[in-house]
Amino acid sequence: xxxxxxxxxxxxxxxxxxxxxxxxxxxxxxxxxxxxxxxxxxxxxxxxxxxxxxxxxxxxxxxxxxxxxxxxxxxxxxxxxxxxxxxxxxxxxxxxxxxxxxxxxxxxxxxxxxxxxxxxxxxxxxxxxxxxxxxxxxxxxxxxxxxxxxxxxxxxxxxxxxxxxxxxxxxxxxxxxxxxxxxxxxxxxxxxxxxxxxxxxxxxxxxxxxxxxxxxxxxxxxxxxxxxxxxxxxxxxxxxxxxxxxxxxxxxxxxxxxxxxxxxxxxxxxxxxxxxxxxxxxxxxxxxxxxxxxxxxxxxxxxx
Amino acid sequence: xxxxxxxxxxxxxxxxxxxxxxxxxxxxxxxxxxxxxxxxxxxxxxxxxxxxxxxxxxxxxxxxxxxxxxxxxxxxxxxxxxxxxxxxxxxxxxxxxxxxxxxxxxxxxxxxxxxxxxxxxxxxxxxxxxxxxxxxxxxxxxxxxxxxxxxxxxxxxxxxxxxxxxxxxxxxxxxxxxxxxxxxxxxxxxxxxxxxxxxxxxxxxxxxxxxxxxxxxxxxxxxxxxxxxxxxxxxxxxxxxxxxxxxxxxxxxxxxxxxxxxxxxxxxxxxxxxxxxxxxxxxxxxxxxxxxxxxxxxxxxxxxxxxxxxxxxxxxxxxxxxxxxxx
Amino acid sequence: xxxxxxxxxxxxxxxxxxxxxxxxxxxxxxxxxxxxxxxxxxxxxxxxxxxxxxxxxxxxxxxxxxxxxxxxxxxxxxxxxxxxxxxxxxxxxxxxxxxxxxxxxxxxxxxxxxxxxxxxxxxxxxxxxxxxxxxxxxxxxxxxxxxxxxxxxxxxxxxxxxxxxxxxxxxxxxxxxxxxxxxxxxxxxxxxxxxxxxxxxxxxxxxxxxxxxxxxxxxxxxxxxxxxxxxxxxxxxxxxxxxxxxxxx
Numbered sequence: 001x002x003x004x005x006x007x008x009x010x011x012x013x014x015x016x017x018x019x020x021x022x023x024x025x026x027x028x029x030x031x032x033x034x035x036x037x038x039x040x041x042x043x044x045x046x047x048x049x050x051x052x053x054x055x056x057x058x059x060x061x062x063x064x065x066x067x068x069x070x071x072x073x074x075x076x077x078x079x080x081x082x083x084x085x086x087x088x089x090x091x092x093x094x095x096x097x098x099x100x101x102x103x104x105x106x107x108x109x110x111x112x113x114x115x116x117x118x119x120x121x122x123x124x125x126x127x128x129x130x131x132x133x134x135x136x137x138x139x140x141x142x143x144x145x146x147x148x149x150x151x152x153x154x155x156x157x158x159x160x161x162x163x164x165x166x167x168x169x170x171x172x173x174x175x176x177x178x179x180x181x182x183x184x185x186x187x188x189x190x191x192x193x194x195x196x197x198x199x200x201x202x203x204x205x206x207x208x209x210x211x212x213x214x215x216x217x218x219x220x221x222x223x224x225x226x227x228x229x230x231x232x233x234x235x236x237x238x239x240x241x242x243x244x245x246x247x248x249x250x251x252x253x254x255x256x257x258x259x260x261x262x263x264x265x266x267x268x269x270x271x272x273x274x275x276x277x278x279x280x281x282x283x284x285x286x287x288x289x290x291x292x293x294x295x296x297x298x299x300x301x302x303x304x
Numbered sequence: 305x306x307x308x309x310x311x312x313x314x315x316x317x318x319x320x321x322x323x324x325x326x327x328x329x330x331x332x333x334x335x336x337x338x339x340x341x342x343x344x345x346x347x348x349x350x351x352x353x354x355x356x357x358x359x360x361x362x363x364x365x366x367x368x369x370x371x372x373x374x375x376x377x378x379x380x381x382x383x384x385x386x387x388x389x390x391x392x393x394x395x396x397x398x399x400x401x402x403x404x405x406x407x408x409x410x411x412x413x414x415x416x417x418x419x420x421x422x423x424x425x426x427x428x429x430x431x432x433x434x435x436x437x438x439x440x441x442x443x444x445x446x447x448x449x450x451x452x453x454x455x456x457x458x459x460x461x462x463x464x465x466x467x468x469x470x471x472x473x474x475x476x477x478x479x480x481x482x483x484x485x486x487x488x489x490x491x492x493x494x495x496x497x498x499x500x501x502x503x504x505x506x507x508x509x510x511x512x513x514x515x516x517x518x519x520x521x522x523x524x525x526x527x528x529x530x531x532x533x534x535x536x537x538x539x540x541x542x543x544x545x546x547x548x549x550x551x552x553x554x555x556x557x558x559x560x561x562x563x564x565x566x567x568x569x570x571x572x573x574x575x576x577x578x579x580x581x582x583x584x585x586x587x588x589x590x591x592x593x594x595x596x597x598x599x600x601x602x603x604x605x606x607x608x609x610x611x612x613x614x615x616x617x618x619x620x621x622x623x624x625x626x627x628x629x630x631x
Numbered sequence: 632x633x634x635x636x637x638x639x640x641x642x643x644x645x646x647x648x649x650x651x652x653x654x655x656x657x658x659x660x661x662x663x664x665x666x667x668x669x670x671x672x673x674x675x676x677x678x679x680x681x682x683x684x685x686x687x688x689x690x691x692x693x694x695x696x697x698x699x700x701x702x703x704x705x706x707x708x709x710x711x712x713x714x715x716x717x718x719x720x721x722x723x724x725x726x727x728x729x730x731x732x733x734x735x736x737x738x739x740x741x742x743x744x745x746x747x748x749x750x751x752x753x754x755x756x757x758x759x760x761x762x763x764x765x766x767x768x769x770x771x772x773x774x775x776x777x778x779x780x781x782x783x784x785x786x787x788x789x790x791x792x793x794x795x796x797x798x799x800x801x802x803x804x805x806x807x808x809x810x811x812x813x814x815x816x817x818x819x820x821x822x823x824x825x826x827x828x829x830x831x832x833x834x835x836x837x838x839x840x841x842x843x844x845x846x847x848x849x850x851x852x853x854x855x856x857x858x859x860x861x862x863x864x865x866x867x868x869x870x871x872x873x874x875x876x877x878x879x880x
Contacts, residue, residue, distance in 0.1 A: 035430045037562075085613050092361045096569050097612040099562040104605030111599050165346060224441045224558065227434035235430060277449040285442035289423050292435065296426045482716065492746075500737050500745040500753060503726075507734045510723045517683075518738035518792075519709030525743065 002136045008250070013142055015249025016149030020204035021226040022233070022241040023156060024197020030236020030302050031172040032087055032190055035094045038078065038101035039201055039226065040219025046071040046202025047214045048109055051120040054209070060123030064206050071202020072195050079194040084187070102220065109216045120209035141153045145207050153242070154202065160238060170238075173188055225252075228284055232291045234298025243299055248284050255280035308624040312577050319483055323476040334563040336547065337591065342482040343543045343583045346489055348567040348579035350536035355565065356574030357497055358529050359509030361433050362422070364440030365564050368534040369515055370556025372409040372541025373417045377459045377551040379405050384462040402465035402472065402481075406542050413538020414531045416443070421530035425523055428512070437558055447553040448544050458552025472546060482543050486580070489536055496532075505529050542605060566608060572618025581619050636661040636800055636830050637682070642691030644677060644854075651677040652688065653854035659800070659847075664822070664831045666841040666862075669851035675834050678851065679804050682832070683715045684708040696799065710739075714798035716789045716806060724778035731777050731788055732763050732795065739796035759795070767791030767821060783814030790821060794829065801825070802832045807840055819844060842866065 012278035018176030025039045054060055082101060086094045122141045129137035168184050172193075204222075211216065227246050233240025259280045263272035291299065319342065326334035347369050354360040381390045382398025389398050398404055424435045453459045464472040472478045496502050508515045508522040515522045545551045554560075563586065571582025593600030615622075637659040644652040651674040669675055680686035682693060684705035693701045702706055723731050729751075736756050737743055750756060764770040767787040771782060777788060786806055793801055793819070807815045819840050822850045825831065827846075835841050841848060842864070848865040850858045858864075858871050865871055 001550060006537075033430075035433055046566070082609055082613075089612075090359075091429060092565075092569075092573070093612045095361060095363060095433060095562075096565055097609045099566070100605040100608030100612070102562075102605070103601040103608065105607065107599050107602035111602060132441055220558070224438060228438050231431060231434050231438065275394070275449060277451070278446055281445035281449050282442050285438055288438055292423055292426060297431070495749075497746050498749050499747060500743040500748075500750045503730060503734050503737060503750045504743045506726060506730075507723050510725045511721065514721045514723060515734075517709065517715065518708050518735055519706045520743070521706055522740050528744065 002133065003257075005133070005136060006169055007254055008139065009138060009146065010257075011127035011253035013146050013149075014251070014253055015246040016146055017154075017204045017208060017222070018225055018229050018249055019153060019241055019245035020149060020200045020274075021222060022229040022245055023068040023153075023238055024193075024200045024228055026230050026233065026241045027169060027193050028197050029230065031169065031193055032083075034083060034087055035091050035098070036083065037095060037098040037223065038105065039197065040221075040223030041105035041207035042071040042075055042198040042219070043140070043208075043222055044105065044109060044214075044216070044219035045074050046205030047120075047209045047212075047218065048113055048118065048205075049202075051105055051209050051214045052113075054120055054123075055118075061208075063120075064203070067206035067209075068199055068202045070245075071205065072199035075198020075201075076191055076195040078198075079191050083194065084190070087190075105219075106216045112217075115216070117213035117215035118209075120214060122210040141210060145211075148203075148207065150180035150193035152200070157236065165192075225284070228288050231288055232298060234265075234301040236302030237298070237300040240298055240300035240302070247269070247287065251287050252280075252284050255283040270281065306624075308577075311620070311623045315577070315580065316487075324348035325481050327476070332475065335479050337587070339475065339482050340544075341587050342479070342486050343540050343547060344564070344567065344587060345580040345583040346482075346486045346543070347537050347540035348564050348571070348583045349486070349490060349493060349576050350533040350540070351564050352568045352574065352576055352579045353493060353496070353505075353529055353533045353536075355568055356576075357502065357509055358505045358526055360425070360526060360530065361563050362424075362436040362530070362533075363433050363558065363565070364436035364438075365533070366539055366558065366560035367420070367440035367443045367556045368413040368417055368537035369541035369544065369560070369564075370443065370447065370551075370553070372413040372538025373543075373551045373555050374453070374459075375409040375412040375538070376405050376465070376542035377461050378453055378543040379408065380461050380463070380465065381453065381459060397515045398467055400463065402467040405465050406539060408537040409542035410539040413541065415533030416538075417531045417534020418527070421527045421534070425526050425530065437561070440556060440558055440561060444553050444556045445557070447556065454552070456553065458550060458554070461545060461549040461551070464549060478547065482547075485539060485543065489539075490576060490580075497576070501525065501528070540613050561572065570618060572620030572622075575618070575620045578618050578620030581623075585619060634661040635659070637832075638694045638864060639682070640692050640694075642678075642681065642693065643689045644674075644681060644686065645689060651854050652681065652691075655691070655851075655854065657849060657856055657858050659828050659832060661799075662827055662839060663846040664826060664833055664844050666845035666848045667832060667834045667851060668836075668838070668841055668848060673851040674854035675851055676804060677854070679715065679802055679832075679834055683713060683802060710779050712797075712799035713802065714793040714796070714800070715802035716786075716793045716804060722777050722785055722789055722792070725776060727774050727776055728780065728788055729760060729764065729773040731792060732760055732769075734790040735795040736760060736763065763791055763795055766794065766824075768817075781814075783810050783817060786810065786814070786818055787821060790818070794825065798829060800830045800832065802834070804834045805836060806833070807835060807837050815840065860879070 021039065021043060025036065028034060028036055046067040049070040050063040051068040054063035078101065082097060086097055126141040126144050129139050130143060131137050160170055168189060172189065225248060229241060229244035232247060233244030260273050260276040263276045267275065322338045323335050326332055347365065351362065351365045354362050378522050379398040380400045383400045386397055419438065420439045424432055424439065427435060448456050464478065466472065467481065470477045470481060472481065497506065504520060504522065504525045508526060512522055541555065567582035567586045568579045570585055572578025573582065590600060593603065635658055639655060639657040642652050642655040643650065655678065667675055671820065677686065681688045684703055692699060695711060695713065700711065706866065714766055723734065725753055733750055733756050736759050737750065737753065740755050761770065764773055767790060769784065769791065777785065780788065790803065792804065806818055810818065815837065822831065822844060833845065845862055847859060848862055850865060850871050858868050860868065
């Protein structure tokens, strides 16, 4: 039982990282109708800059600010220099150009930081574990990540539900033509939304730094998971991003943790382990396929 | 003779005489580079059927290359280990004969394309792109988890396939096998896009709503095109496995799907022959840039972006004035 | 003599709280050109979408040639003989004129899983293509990509495609929209040429066109059929004059 709670927390933590990634990206998809493969690059930039600043200054807080700012700034620059020219182009052009961006950023990080992965220390004060329940210690840092993620989700909800800017963004995601009709400076709004998305991705990147190795190409594995989240949740829908991120986070984590044990009850141990390894790595994609068959436009489609 | 025919003719002559020329020039390495180019050209041209004609932006084409490659490798692994691949409904211990392996590789990839296509083609646009990418990634992880066949580390082929009358261990023989396969595919595909089927695919790619208005249920045509393209990519995969005598999940990594797309775009979308040129230019650029810098991608990326933003019709269009079917 | 081709009864469709089609009944007689007029926002396109199967009504019955088609999908209706052209030109821009027409010809003839033979060598295409191009005066444009046609020619192509396969009912949704005076005259002539061979439901703003072509006219206001009659009757109907024509003239 304690193991289940621990894994649920791990699943929540993956879900939160995925939510930070997909919240921004789903808005970019929904509002600008542009497919952006380079979103993972902002995650990577956040992680690299964060790791570097943390190593230089020893302050995780500073690292976080720097990583998030760098990712957000990169996002705005990329939007102005590249993405802006792609809004009215075909999806194929967008895929290719943003693929070019990935090549560029991945190689650039190799030039600047080398081929060896960077490792980031868990911030002081968060290195210990907290005993959540008797017999259930859980790393404080991971709890902090979960807490931060929940706070950001709350802040996003406030932004979208309570502010004028948020309402404009939501209106834009549900109906693109409306943004122009509302008399909004569309170009600025697009840059802002894109920058916000990049910033959130950067935050996810910095927070992943002490848990994962910071390396070139790290953005793409989470990018593809993010796509799965968006497909499940529905393009342009924040609610869908929340639901999709939690579903994917839980299914992936719990599948990896418990499928071997479950399968061992019905199969021979060696068969069970290899089947479980295959199944658990494919679980979220099978989940996606199931959602597709059931609701091709995702659980919470934003467009009618 | 039109400019297009001349360009294709020149290309064909060049490819046809590459092995003797390379041997004469004392650069036999060029033959295996040539094989690689021809194999990737096959994969890229098959992707062009989807991208350029049916407007199906599949970002998972490498998965089918990988499935074909693994089929070839697994069949030959079992054949050399004399270990049954399956015992029911009949005993099958794999095979190393190209006559068995190549068609089976294409069939397996086509089957994978049938399943993935049937699910993905329920959607369009951005959904389709993300879903094809996700399913390709699923196959990637599936092969990573296949410990029996090397998992992450991949699987070596004991030898190249055998074919009556050819010695595929000989690079020139192997090169001509690849070239003949490519030529057959291009012949088939260029007939295909001008057939009734091709007309429907092009129509659906151009304006799917209108196709429905005509009373055509485009899903099954698109699915058939997806299966044909997937099967052809599988064939390319089997050839690739033979060429390097090694397969690994890296073959179906999504960056390879992206690179195949780049080849199609570089050469010219919706031209079939363009992607052949695109594959050649991409792989040669990679070879040449790698001599000068290990960081060639940092130049390739912006080059790609500029190509997308400014040059829409690819090299083939530049050479022939042919802007492709959907240009 | 009154041979009913299309019968609509009690049709309702609303978007949210707004009724776009309001308890609408309508009868179209075989062989007629039946015009549908009404001010902007009267729900003409909504009605047409329900007739063609692109939109599902909330309630009501649509029957075509005696058969209930209310629940049939658009492509099934197309097979039964309902052809439509769209308000926004809907052709295959990247295909040539001949390919556009060829696709329309192939569409009505079984499956298209023919992978090897050139589409032009299909017997039906070889037989019908020249006639079809000629019918809408596009035979000289056959090998031009459709996106290079003039606006009026695109309309001609669209009507030509809709006519292929001898549909029983042709729905023309504002065919004159965006055409210059010359184009309008050409297209009106073309439509007149089809009279008697095919039943036409003509949705149109241009009153001169409507009154010169139509056998029957239905006036739609707020999704309701407020009057149906011969052009003379409609012209003389005080209700219609007030509700609609008054605004126009």
